Amino acid sequence: MKTVNLTRRGFVTALGGLVLGFNLPGCASLLPSIDGTIGLGADPGELVDINAWIRIAPDNTVSLRMGASEMGQGVFTSLPMILAEELDVDWQQVHAESAPAAKVYRHANTDYPGSSQLTGGSASVRGYYEQLRRAGASARAMLVKAAADQWGVSPGDCLTEAGHVLSGEDKLSYGQLAQAASRLSPIDAEPKALSERKLLGTSPARLDLPPKVDGSATFGIDVQPEGCLNATLVQCPHFGGSLVSFEDSAAREVPGVLDVFELDGAVIVVADTFWHAKKASTLLQIEWDAGQGAGLDDARIGEILQEALDRGGKTLWKVGKVGETDIEAIYEVPYLEHAPIEPLNATAWVRPGRVDVWAPTQAQQTNQMAASRIAGVSNDDVYIHTTFLGGGFGRKSFNDFVNWAVKVAMRFEQPVKVTWTREECFKRGQYRPRSLCRMRAKLGQDGYPTDLSFEMASQNVAAEVVPPALANLKPLIGEVIAGGLLHNPYAIPNQRVDVAVVDLPIPVGWWRSVQGSNNAFYRECFLDELANAAQVDPIAYRRKLLADSPRELAVFEAAVEAAGPLRQRQSRGVALFECFGSLCAQVADVTVIDGELIVHRVAAAMDCGTALHPDGVKSQVMGALTMGLSSMLREGLSLSDGAVQQQNFHEYELLKLAEAPQVTVVIVDSGEPLGGVGEPGLPPILGAVCNAVAAATGKRVRSLPLGKQLQA
Amino acid sequence: MKLNINGADVEVEADADTPLLWVLREQLGMTGTKFGCGIGQCGACTVHLNGQPIRSCIMPASALVGQTLTTIEGLDHPVQQAWLEEQVPQCGYCQSGQLMAAASLLNNNRKPSDEDIGKWMTNLCRCGTYDRIRKGIHAASEAMPEPVLPMPDLEAGPPGGEAGPPEGETGPPAPADGGAE
Numbered sequence: 001m002k003t004v005n006l007t008r009r010g011f012v013t014a015l016g017g018l019v020l021g022f023n024l025p026g027c028a029s030l031l032p033s034i035d036g037t038i039g040l041g042a043d044p045g046e047l048v049d050i051n052a053w054i055r056i057a058p059d060n061t062v063s064l065r066m067g068a069s070e071m072g073q074g075v076f077t078s079l080p081m082i083l084a085e086e087l088d089v090d091w092q093q094v095h096a097e098s099a100p101a102a103k104v105y106r107h108a109n110t111d112y113p114g115s116s117q118l119t120g121g122s123a124s125v126r127g128y129y130e131q132l133r134r135a136g137a138s139a140r141a142m143l144v145k146a147a148a149d150q151w152g153v154s155p156g157d158c159l160t161e162a163g164h165v166l167s168g169e170d171k172l173s174y175g176q177l178a179q180a181a182s183r184l185s186p187i188d189a190e191p192k193a194l195s196e197r198k199l200l201g202t203s204p205a206r207l208d209l210p211p212k213v214d215g216s217a218t219f220g221i222d223v224q225p226e227g228c229l230n231a232t233l234v235q236c237p238h239f240g241g242s243l244v245s246f247e248d249s250a251a252r253e254v255p256g257v258l259d260v261f262e263l264d265g266a267v268i269v270v271a272d273t274f275w276h277a278k279k280a281s282t283l284l285q286i287e288w289d290a291g292q293g294a295g296l297d298d299a300r301i302g303e304i305l306q307e308a309l310d311r312g313g314k315t316l317w318k319v320g321k322v323g324e325t326d327i328e329a330i331y332e333v334p335y336l337e338h339a340p341i342e343p344l345n346a347t348a349w350v351r352p353g354r355v356d357v358w359a360p361t362q363a364q365q366t367n368q369m370a371a372s373r374i375a376g377v378s379n380d381d382v383y384i385h386t387t388f389l390g391g392g393f394g395r396k397s398f399n400d401f402v403n404w405a406v407k408v409a410m411r412f413e414q415p416v417k418v419t420w421t422r423e424e425c426f427k428r429g430q431y432r433p434r435s436l437c438r439m440r441a442k443l444g445q446d447g448y449p450t451d452l453s454f455e456m457a458s459q460n461v462a463a464e465v466v467p468p469a470l471a472n473l474k475p476l477i478g479e480v481i482a483g484g485l486l487h488n489p490y491a492i493p494n495q496r497v498d499v500a501v502v503d504l505p506i507p508v509g510w511w512r513s514v515q516g517s518n519n520a521f522y523r524e525c526f527l528d529e530l531a532n533a534a535q536v537d538p539i540a541y542r543r544k545l546l547a548d549s550p551r552e553l554a555v556f557e558a559a560v561e562a563a564g565p566l567r568q569r570q571s572r573g574v575a576l577f578e579c580f581g582s583l584c585a586q587v588a589d590v591t592v593i594d595g596e597l598i599v600h601r602v603a604a605a606m607d608c609g610t611a612l613h614p615d616g617v618k619s620q621v622m623g624a625l626t627m628g629l630s631s632m633l634r635e636g637l638s639l640s641d642g643a644v645q646q647q648n649f650h651e652y653e654l655l656k657l658a659e660a661p662q663v664t665v666v667i668v669d670s671g672e673p674l675g676g677v678g679e680p681g682l683p684p685i686l687g688a689v690c691n692a693v694a695a696a697t698g699k700r701v702r703s704l705p706l707g708k709q710l711q712a
Numbered sequence: 713m714k715l716n717i718n719g720a721d722v723e724v725e726a727d728a729d730t731p732l733l734w735v736l737r738e739q740l741g742m743t744g745t746k747f748g749c750g751i752g753q754c755g756a757c758t759v760h761l762n763g764q765p766i767r768s769c770i771m772p773a774s775a776l777v778g779q780t781l782t783t784i785e786g787l788d789h790p791v792q793q794a795w796l797e798e799q800v801p802q803c804g805y806c807q808s809g810q811l812m813a814a815a816s817l818l819n820n821n822r823k824p825s826d827e828d829i830g831k832w833m834t835n836l837c838r839c840g841t842y843d844r845i846r847k848g849i850h851a852a853s854e855a856m857p858e859p860v861l862p863m864p865d866l867e868a869g870p871p872g873g874e875a876g877p878p879e880g881e882t883g884p885p886a887p888a889d890g891g892a893e
């Protein structure tokens with residue numbers, strides 16, 4: 001087993017800020033080959049590096065390294081497509097694998113300066129696009145030059161096609177040219193013009209699906225290096241609380257249990273198998289002190305939010321001056337758990353001067369930094385092996401589950417996998433925050449709003465990952481808390497957005513679509529309330545308010561058209577929301593019978609600029625809106641003494657297939673800059689369904705989840 | 713104890729209460745069957761017992777001696793091809809269980825309606841692939857050969873043609889394991 005840390009291999013920044021690799025002949029054997037680092041497709045054998053991203057085998061297999069994590073969103077297809085397009089290779093030749101944590105694999109951030117190796121913010125395609133196009137074009141130029149040199153012709157006399165360089169009668173495969181190309185200096189070449197594209201914009205089969213239908217795909221939880229121990233942990237259930245004492249004699253009796261100990265306020269059980277560790281963990285008797293969490297329950301949190309709302313927050317944005325208003329409503333959403341079906345887990349092996357981590361992670365860069373601090377080794381001595389993620393949704397961008405593995409593994413010579421029980425995942429999440437939003441409006445003579453204000457009270461989802469000095473800056477809060485309320489596309493002359501940031505010991509974080517997961521509910525439902533007050537059909541109401549927002553109007557019209565005529569006895573709701581650079585509109589058709597909601601159909605229109613893999617975009621919009629629907633039906637966490645009360649899926653019910661609507665997704669190709677794809681499909685469903693419910697029943701739902709609210 | 717898995721007899725040593733899931737994953741290294749909740753709720757651990765879906769996380773392996781078990785590693789069924797055609801999976805973590813559940817549905821009911829599918833398929837998918845799962849099942853149903861007449865004797869196996877929720881789904885959820893506390 002050998003692995004390599006690429007920062008040591010001399011990959012350099014070259015070509016006007018582009019990061020391309022130096023060639024290291026014969027280094028193929030240095031690639032991570034430990035079980036768990038994902039590689040797809042046939043084993044390509046001996047590979048030659050053309051640059052940091054692209055390696056080519058003599059059999060002409062092209063292996064592409066992906067800096068982003070595959071967590072279901074399809075980046076192990078969309079990102080290779082960008083490279084394959086520039087390289088001119090057959091899709092059948094392409095092999096994709098995960099890159100190690102290294103600077104060269106960071107992507108350009110989409111909303112702020114700098115770069116990072118973090119899969120989140122619907123940023124992978126947008127963030128890597130230019131880099132990968134240029135890396136692909138450069139590699140192609142190097143292969144062409146290698147062929148031209150061999151033939152004694154000019155590169156301009158050569159063509160490339162399906163993994164071959166051609167000139168007149170001559171033809172060589174990339175596999176035959178790879179060695180020679182790898183010895184050339186990097187070439188700065190122009191990527192293809194849009195009109196020359198063959199692959200981007202089509203929907204080749206996803207590379208990662210074959211192993212996902214035969215059980216062979218390796219997720220983090222499947223990693224089991226030779227001699228690996230298995231551990232689980234029991235952390236304090238009370239946020240702001242602490243461990244007092246524990247009794248472990250029964251736990252230690254469980255066969256296979258090797259050790260039970262306290263570590264940083266948690267109790268760790270280490271065993272031969274996870275089953276034994278889990279079983280032992282349930283036999284622990286632990287006394288906790290609720291600490292700061294004492295008395296912190298749903299009612300108290302509600303009061304704290306309400307007080308913050310009443311005190312008023314910072315004005316983040318305004319246009320005109322909001323005057324007297326006559327329509328007012330307060331909306332509310334609960335804490336949500338991400339609940340990826342793969343529980344949190346990570347495997348670490350800590351040896352002198354070296355740490356290996358295998359993890360289903362969204363955040364290689366910060367994992368590496370944190371692990372190096374914990375283990376006292378340099379950043380370059382931490383090797384992150386990224387597996388497939390069994391869902392992430394933001395939860396696996398936090399370091400905690402990787403840090404625990406490193407901390408526990410430091411006590412053992414062998415590798416240790418730390419797997420969380422589902423109960424532990426619910427108990428120590430990084431939840432979508434509970435929040436309140438008061439909206440006020442005044443309608444003009446014509447029934448359209450002249451004044452609109454939003455006042456929100458919420459914890460700050462960025463607080464844990466952004467330095468305190470930055471966490472409360474207006475632009476950041478404007479994005480991660482109030483995004484979508486600022487600069488809303490509806491033409492309303494006087495608007496204001498105020499946010500009161502609330503401090504609570506409950507950990508919060510990015511939950512798929514972040515701000516969109518509440519603000520689409522707030523804004524789009526209240527807009528329907530205004531339309532109802534004006535006695536104007538909500539579709540016509542939005543059309544008029546969007547008259548000066550052509551891009552929004554186009555996506556809205558596309559969704560309405562895709563929905564087609566409304567069926568008898570069904571009711572319709574619509575909503576529109578923009579986030580992560582993309583616009584999505586949705587139309588939901590529902591019935592409510594005896595208080596039971598059925599969402600029959602959802603039509604969605606998505607404008608992400610240009611869809612590089614249209615079927616992948618459709619799949620993401622379908623998945624995101626289905627997850628959004630799940631969240632609004634029955635999901636919500638309650639707290640008592642600062643402890644989450646829901647322990648597992650029987651108390652936190654996700655949507656099942658029987659309730660999942662038929663989904664139609666249409667893509668609006670606006671040609672605008674690339675937008676994100678994984679998240680923007682989620683928010684509109686919240687507004688669309690609640691608006692349809694109001695149309696069906698006359699009942700305006702102002703707090704989620706719906707739960708039993710529709711039962712008289 | 714001796715278990716019959718994917719057509720082969722295998723000898724395993726496990727405490728009497730070890731769920732089949734962990735015998736598969738940790739003793740036999742068959743990691744295609746997944747852990748999601750441990751209380752019979754999510755279906756990620758679905759395997760076939762005598763052709764019928766069960767939730768292996770709440771089924772002690774010791775109770776299964778002498779019975780026929782099939783896991784995703786041993787599944788060879790038109791649903792898998794249909795899943796690729798419809799590009800069903802996203803993260804893929806729930807999909808072993810979804811495929812096992814879907815295959816058993818189609819084995820019991822060659823032409824399921826959307827309602828039949830909804831009743832049978834109770835596995836959770838956080839990525840929200842349900843609409844494509846439904847399409848995948850219909851596509852597999854189309855692709856499957858018509859059953860040879862007379863109908864095969866289903867006595868020993870699945871209830872003939874009748875869809876029903878998989879075991880472990882009826883009644884209240886099994887008690888949680890104490891919340892790991």
Ligand code: FES
Binds near residue numbers: 747
């Ligand atoms: S692991 Fe969830 S049902 Fe078995």
Ligand code: FES
Binds near residue numbers: 072837839
């Ligand atoms: S595909 Fe991710 S949970 Fe179903």
